Every structure is written in C-alpha cells, then in structure tokens.
Amino acid sequence: MGFAAIYVPEFMVQAVVRAESRAEPGLRERAIALIDGNAPPLFSVVAANARALATGIFLGMTKANAAQFVGVEIRARSVAAEKAAHAALRDVGWSVSPRMEETAADLVILDIAGLSSLLGPEETIAELLVARAGECGLRVNVAIAENISAAEIAARGFAGITLIAAGEEASRIGELPVTVLSPPEEIAETLALWGIKTCAALARLPVPQLSERLGQAGVQLRTLARGAASRALVVAETELVFEEEMELDDAVEELEPLSFVLGRLLDQLCARLTARALAASLLRVRFDLQPAFENALDVRTEVVRAKNMPGIYERVMQLPVPMRDAKLLLKLLRLRLQGSPPGAPIVKVLVAAEASRPRITQRGLFLPSFPDVEKLELTLARLAGVVGEGNVGSAEVVDTHRPGEFRMGKFLPVQEEAKDSPRKKAAKKRSSEIVEKHLPNHSAAMSFRVFRPPLPIHVNSREGRPAEVFVQGRRSEVCKASGPWRTSGEWWREEQWNEDEWDLEVRFVDKSRKAQTQSPCAGTFQTAKHLQQKGVPTNGAQTEKFEEEFRRYRIYFDAVRQGWFARGMYD
C-alpha cells in the first residue's frame, strides 16, 4: 500500500479546542458550536461538533438561538487557530514522509511507499501518525490504501485507523454514504431521489446511463465510489515555518495570564518541532497591542487611526543552543518580559520559532565541569533581572587607546571537546608538569581595581610631580610617582580624552590608631626603618607612634575637564 491520508474531522472545532485545551482540558468532550459573522447581531453558527449537532444545533443558526441550547459551548471561530492547526497537520505529515500533498486544510496525503522497512508495517505507521497528531493536539483519522482517492475517501469516512488492502477498495468504500464523495448539490439531490445512499449502490449503476443522466461528473463519482480513481500526488514544498498565534477575546494586561497563553502556544510549538525532529534556535514573540481608549473613539479615517495605534510589541530571543523544552522557553520569555513589559494591553499573541537541528552532545568523563547550557541561559536571564540587562555577561576588551574601555558581550563559554583519550591527557599533563618544574617560579600579575566612575581627588604638585594627594577627604603623602603617561584621542568627538596618568604610591597616616609594630607580615604597617631603607623621608616620632598605610593608585589629570581623578587602585 502506497498512500496514507490524514484527516482532521470537525477541523474548525478542533482548531479552537487545540488552542484552548490547556486552559480547559475537558473541552474536547463537550458540545461546541462555532460562530462567525460581520457584526454581533449577524453572528451565526458556522461549525459544530457531533455532540452539538446531536442536541439540535444546525449550521446557519443565529448565535441568539444557539445560546438557548443548554450544555452547548459557544465559541468564536478563529482563523489564526485554524492556520496553526493546519500547520501542525502538515508537520505531522512531514514527520513521516517528505512527499506530502496538502489536499485541504483538514486533509493531507502522504506517499509512504517504501517506508515499511524504516518504520514498520502500515499499521505501525498509521499508529505513529495518530500519536504524533495527538501530541500536536489533533484527533485524526488515518487511512492507508493503494491509491490516493481511496485513502482520501476512507479517511473522511471511517473514524480511527483504516487499512485497505489492494483490491478491497470497492467493498470497503462501498459501505460509506455517498455524501463522503462530496458530490455537487444537484447530483446529490438526484441520487437521493433515486434512492442511492451508499457508495456501493452508486458503483453498481451502469456507466452509459449514468453518463446520459448526470454527465461526466456522475461517472467520476462512480469511479470514486468503486475506489478505482487514480491521480498523481501533488507534492507540497517542505516548509520550516513554526508559528503559533492566538487572538484574545479580552485584552491581557498582566504577566500571569499572558504567561498562561504563552505556555499554551509554546507547548504546541514544541510539539510541532519535536514532530519534525527539530528545535528552536531563535524565538520571536509579537503582541498586537490594544489601541488607547481615546483612539478607539476616534472617528477619523482608518489610515489616521492606524497611525495612532500603540502598535506592535516585538521581542527576539536568541538561544545559545537549539531548545524545545516548552517550560524552559516559557521561563526565559517570562524573565525577558519582566525586564521590558509591553506598554499596552495585548489583544493578539504570536510566537514564532526559527528551527534548526537539536544539539546532540556527549560529555567526556574526564572533562572539567561545565554548566548545563539550557540552565545557564535561565540563570543568565534571572541574573539580568537582578542586576540589569547590561550588567551580566562576558567582558570584551576593546581595541582602543582609551584607558579602561571594554564592552559587555553575551556569555557564551566554549566547551572543551573530548578529543584526547584519558591516557593521552594524562601524558600531556605529565609533560606540562615537567615543563613547569623547569621553569622559574612565575609570579601573579598585578591586579587593578577600577573606580567607576573615576574618583575626583585633589593633588598638590611639586616641581611638576604630585607630592600630596587628598582622596575621599584623607590626606596622603606621595612616596613614589611614575609618570606622566600622556594619552589622548578622539578629539573630533564629544567623548574626547586627553589625560596625564600617574602611578602613585601614597602613605596614609592614621593618627587615631597606634602602629602595630608586632605585625607578623610587614606589609601594610610600615616602620620608620623600612621607610628609611626605601629612601622615604620620615618623621621618626610620628611613624613609630601612628599606624601607616601604603596604597598604590593610578591617577590622572583630565585636561578636558581640568581636574584630577583616581582611576583605580593596585591590589
């Protein structure tokens, strides 16, 4: 058997149920009628499920009449939901076979010839299709037959899974009513007058007489009823468009109900991505915002009113690795929206994903620990919520002469590849240890702590060199000074700089504290003897009596602002 047809019965109703099933899990089992129309008084029933029809609802009934039926849920038809349901149906088809025909919004036909060796017998393939459709929120009929028409008719006519063996098409399709063939209205009336109710009865009619009375359309219907019609499959081009949207009856203002809607859409999106064995590498959300109250009352032309609309809120979230975990994506989106919420109530939500192949990695046993990439992304989003968007990430040193210039980039650590075997790694480590042993002891590099913004200071100079510095109200004597390090640039811009930089070692004397001469580490607390060794002029009595502290600063004279500043401190 070569073709499988997937049919979504009560498509319009199922599309709405699919969109709302997360909010109301039992909705599928209830009687539902969909209404549509131009204006509220003209709303009428355009679709209903079997349960609703059983209660007496019929298509074309006004909304007011339909509302009289107890136990029937009235919902508005949603074109966006239908579009998303059709996209989900296509994804279910493409998840099994790349050769697929989009016959109708509620029906796709797949070429499954040769797939048995890959996926198993036809029954298994049919079960797989039903299961994947279920994951995407659709209940479908699947029929597999030798020809396209037979599969299509069987899918429309029989519920669940139908397998039609070669040569049995006529007998199986014969059981179905003629209406399954979707005959034109005139022909349907004629056949009803003749008492032809099933496909088997139609198939038994002689061709010449049928042709005389109903024309070629009648003959074609008879061929279909016998399951003997054959045509070529019109293969649809494979698309990688993953979008889910929802129009909201009432505008949403708060994050909590919005995240509920987003969660629903992300669930569906991730199910579709999973069906196609893909993952989202980029997520885009777009909200249509409600116009302001004043604008809604505005009676000016549509063009002017459109200009006054608050517009569209759009955010793009680049993911570090392809993901398809709906819960994780929802958390990331929530954190992003918390940081920059939309400025007006939301009336329509669209979530789109850019698909790529999922990450397949296996960590080495002997590699250093590495944060889980999905978890890290979530942690970064949370950190951005605590310290601000631009205050978390990876520092990048900018190629410029301007002192202290850097920029914050996205934190994307590189994961070491497990290329070397453990034995090789151990050998490499041993050799590096030997090399290190023979090298002289390396010292730590001098670190620098930056004052952001630079600290304004007062400097008294002597012979063109800083001799006395007042930092945060404390006087200090300059012991050593190195400079000036002259640097300037970007004179053509407002942010030009022209600085004379100095490295200073200054001595603070704290008269409120006595010196700790017994200090084990002769570091911060210097004795007069030590200072004399270093050539620093000292007042013997004072240095012996009071505690002293030495610090090393980098200061500069800003020629643009005409002032002294401390850039930072060596530590």
Added chain:
Amino acid sequence: MPISSRVAALRLQVETALAGRVVAPLEYRDRSVVEVASTGIAEIDELTGGLPRGCLTEVFGGAGSGRTSLLLAALAARTREGEVCALVDGRDAFDPAAALAAGVNLRQLLWVRCKNIEQALRATDLLIQGGGFGLLALDLSDAAPRVVRQVQPNVWFRFRRAVEGTATILFLLGQESHAKTCASLVLRVEGQAGVWRETSSETSHEASHAIDSEEQPILAVRSSPGGRGKNVHAAGCLLEGTKSWAEVVRSRMQTEDARAHDRSMTGRVLSIDVRKMDGKRMDAAEFAIKTEWNYLCGD
C-alpha cells in the same frame, strides 16, 4: 531471627525510605578526600595545598594587599584548564584589561556587575543553583566591613552547603573574615610597599629611555587594553610590582605533608587528613606580584 538478618532488614528499610534522596545513606563517606585546584601561585599552593573544591575559601586583607591579584591568578589558572568561572563583583571594580594581562580567558568568565551587597548575594545564590562553574568568586572587597558584618551567618552556611559535593570552588574576597567556620580555608593577605624601578630621566622628543640590566636603552611601553596602545613615560621610575604575604588563618586541610597521591586520571585528587587548625598560627608565604610591562628596544 538472628541479629545479622535483623540488621540487614533494618538497613534495607532505611535505604528504601531514603531512596532517591540520599545516595548510600549507611555507607561511610571519607570526607578527607578533597579535590583541590591550583591557585595559580606556586607559593600559595605550597602553603595551602590548593583551593578545595566543593568548599568555601575566604581571602581577606586590606586595600592593596594583593587579594585581587590572588583572585585573578586563580581565575587565570581555572580558565586555562577550560573551566567556566563566574565573578560576582560587589562594587563593579573588576578591570577586564588587568584580568586579560593576568592570563584570564575572559570568554570563560561570567562577570556579574552588582551595585550593592544584596544584589551580590542574590546573584551568588543564583549562580550556585545554576551549577557547573569551576570557580565562583564573590568579591566584597569594596563593601564596608560593617555592611558585610550584617549578613546573616546562615547565608554563608547555605552557600557552603550548596557547593558541597560539587566541583565548584566558592571564593570569597573581603576586607575582613566573615564566613568564619563556614569557610574551609581562610587566608589573610597583606601587602608590602611597591617595588619600583628607577629609570633615566633623559627624554628625547616624547619618549624616555630606561636602562636595562645590560645597559641598553629601552623604551618603556605600558600595555594598553587594546594591546597596541603606547603611553609615553617621561621620567622617574616604574612600578614593577609588589610583594604580598599570605597566612593561613583557618584550614580544614593538612598542608605540611599533604600526601599527593595521584589517584585520578587528571591527577588532581589529593588525600588530605582532616585537621582543624582554628586559632593556630601557621606559616606564612610571600609571593610576588608583578606589573605587566613590555620593554621595547629603542634608539
């Protein structure tokens, strides 16, 4: 029923009750086996045995004591090994250019710039929960000690417990010791006066020339962040570096004869006897800190 079978039944009952929560609850856990990592400074490694993983290490000292240099050396050592590190910067004082000069791989370092201690503690909490970091540093050096003292002790305890059993080194930097007994290793650092190098005062046009040991004229150029900037030094002296002292205030690791049995493939697991040394004074070590200078030959 014999005692042995009753014990076995009881043991099974306990293990079943704790299944999924505690791995092997009745197995003896050898706490003395602590994995350590290099600080990047040989003298400190020799003194402490290295930074213990899954523990809180506290380094404290005054301004200019060399504590930040010690942190950068540790970050450089960890990122060189391919580990991912995080720095929670309590007062936004981190200098990327200095870190780059110290050998830190900035791509492997997550920098969280905080404005106050509340943000810093919250960020640390999130990062510990995230997990997977080789070294997680919380820099509270610029926070006033009286503010840090107000942090509840249970915060340090929670941090310690959160990293326990992981490969993360939690590194706390401050002016005073605050974590107390929650820290497995407490180091006090003190800085000495800077080491200056006298240079000649003769200047030709913009540049000055320093005389190196072989009496050859050289042009002193300070590395700029971009790596190609030239700032002109006029005369006087150059800050060559400084020397710092570090002493172990508290350690739960034996350091004098830490027997380094190379058990693992990576060779980083040390067998260390547990010994509390609270209140005891241990040997101090001196380590050198140098400024990165490039001496270019000039005319």
